[in-house]
Amino acid sequence: MYARNLGLEWGDHTCILAAQNGHLNTLKYAHEQGCPWNENTCKVAAAAGHVNTLKFAHEHGCPWDEGTCENASGFGQVDTLKYAHEQGCPWDENTCKFAAAHGHINTLKFAHEHGCPWNEGTCEMAAGMGHTNCLKYAHEQGCPWGLDTCKIAAANGQLNTLKYAHENGCPWDRGTCDMAAMSGQINTLRYAHENGCEWTANTTELATLSGNLGVLQYACQNGCPWNLDMSTLKFLNATHTGMYRYAMVYYNRLMKKRMDERKSTRK
Numbered sequence: 001m002y003a004r005n006l007g008l009e010w011g012d013h014t015c016i017l018a019a020q021n022g023h024l025n026t027l028k029y030a031h032e033q034g035c036p037w038n039e040n041t042c043k044v045a046a047a048a049g050h051v052n053t054l055k056f057a058h059e060h061g062c063p064w065d066e067g068t069c070e071n072a073s074g075f076g077q078v079d080t081l082k083y084a085h086e087q088g089c090p091w092d093e094n095t096c097k098f099a100a101a102h103g104h105i106n107t108l109k110f111a112h113e114h115g116c117p118w119n120e121g122t123c124e125m126a127a128g129m130g131h132t133n134c135l136k137y138a139h140e141q142g143c144p145w146g147l148d149t150c151k152i153a154a155a156n157g158q159l160n161t162l163k164y165a166h167e168n169g170c171p172w173d174r175g176t177c178d179m180a181a182m183s184g185q186i187n188t189l190r191y192a193h194e195n196g197c198e199w200t201a202n203t204t205e206l207a208t209l210s211g212n213l214g215v216l217q218y219a220c221q222n223g224c225p226w227n228l229d230m231s232t233l234k235f236l237n238a239t240h241t242g243m244y245r246y247a248m249v250y251y252n253r254l255m256k257k258r259m260d261e262r263k264s265t266r267k
Contacts, residue, residue, distance in 0.1 A: 012036045015062075019053045020044035027053055037062050042089075046080040047071035054080050058087055066090050069116075073107040074098030081107050085114060093119045096143075100134040101125035108134055112141060120144050123170075127161040128152035135161050145170050154188040155179035162188050166195060174198040181219060184212030193222060201225040208232060213243050220250060228254065 010030065015037035018027040022045075031037065037057065042064035045054040049072075058064060064084065069091035072081035076099075085091065091111065096118035099108035103126075112118065118138065123145035126135035130153075139145065145165065150172035153162040157180075166172060172192065177199035180189035184207075193199060199219065204226035207216040220226055228251050236244035 010035050012038050012040065015041045015057075016044055019050065019057060020048055022048060022050040022053055024050075024053050024056060027056060031057075031060055031062075039063050039065050039067060042068045042084075043071045046077060046084060047075045049075070049077040049080055051079050051083050054083060058084075058089075064089050066092050066094065069095045069111075070098050073104065073111055074102050076102065076104035076107055078106050078110055081110060085111075085116075091116050093117050093121060096138075097121040097125050100131060100138060101129050103129065103131035103134055105131075105133050105137060108137065112138075112143075118143050120146050120148065123149045123165075124152050127158060127165055128156045130156070130158040130161055132160050132164055135164055139165075139168060139170075147171055147173055147175060150176045150192075151179045154185060154192060155183045157183065157185040157188055159187050159191060162191060166192075172197050174200050174203065177203045177224075178206050181215055182206035182210055184210040184215050186212070186215050186218055189215060190218060193219075193224075199224045201227045205232075208236065208243065208247075211240050211243065213240070213246060216243060217246065226250065 014030050014035050015027055018030060019041045041057050041062050042054055045057060046068045068084050068089050069081055072084060073095045095111045095116050096108055099105075099111060100122045108122075122138050122143050123135055126138060127149045149165050149170050150162060153165060154176045174197070176192045176197050177189055180192060181203045201224075203224050204216060204219050207219055228247060233244065233247055233251065236247050
């Protein structure tokens with residue numbers, strides 16, 4: 001009030017800050033004095049779990065959209081999610097996706113049990129962020145998953161969710177090994193390879209680009225092809241000394257093998 005009496009300007013950020021911090025009286029005063037608000041007022045109230053400020057804002061005409069439910073779900077706020085849904089606030093697949101991404105099984109369950117749509121993104125986010133409980137729940141409740149579920153888990157080094165997905169029938173392809181190699185994740189690469197996931201020369205190429213020598217060594221030592229050429233050697237010489245040394249040893253062995261093969265065919 002004091003600041004307002006001094007003639008200081010306010011804007012929609014005033015209501016946003018009041019709602020975010022649960023200051024209901026401040027929000028009431030600001031609104032009654034004509035302070036503007038927008039969808040972000042409801043979003044931050046929902047994210048912070050302030051049901052009273054969300055309720056006041058909604059009952060007094062503050063707009064909301066899918067972002068209100070997304071924020072409530074993503075921050076694990078069942079009470080504000082419940083209120084928003086019961087009052088007709090729209091939601092979409094992102095509500096479940098955000099809950100899974102942040103490991104909030106409570107809001108994920110509420111959303112699904114009350115008809116919120118979901119898609120493969122829910123499993124992808126749960127797998128990629130390592131939330132096995134959310135991935136398990138979503139899968140057991142019929143949420144679809146696909147190749148990207150394993151790819152994202154592998155890329156982020158989430159071994160437990162990768163294991164769960166694979167052991168429960170989630171498809172994978174060479175992209176799983178590629179993503180693990182590109183991100184320098186040797187544990188998920190090892191698991192995928194040892195459990196029959198395909199890899200190709202693209203896997204070693206991506207391992208080279210990742211700069212992770214251990215990943216490259218693992219792939220090469222376990223039979224993954226590597227189309228090593230002079231351009232790759234030049235690149236490694238300029239960017240990664242340790243990997244360049246390993247590549248030179250590999251290259252020399254490759255050249256020797258080819259020469260021996262040529263000699264044997266001439267006999």
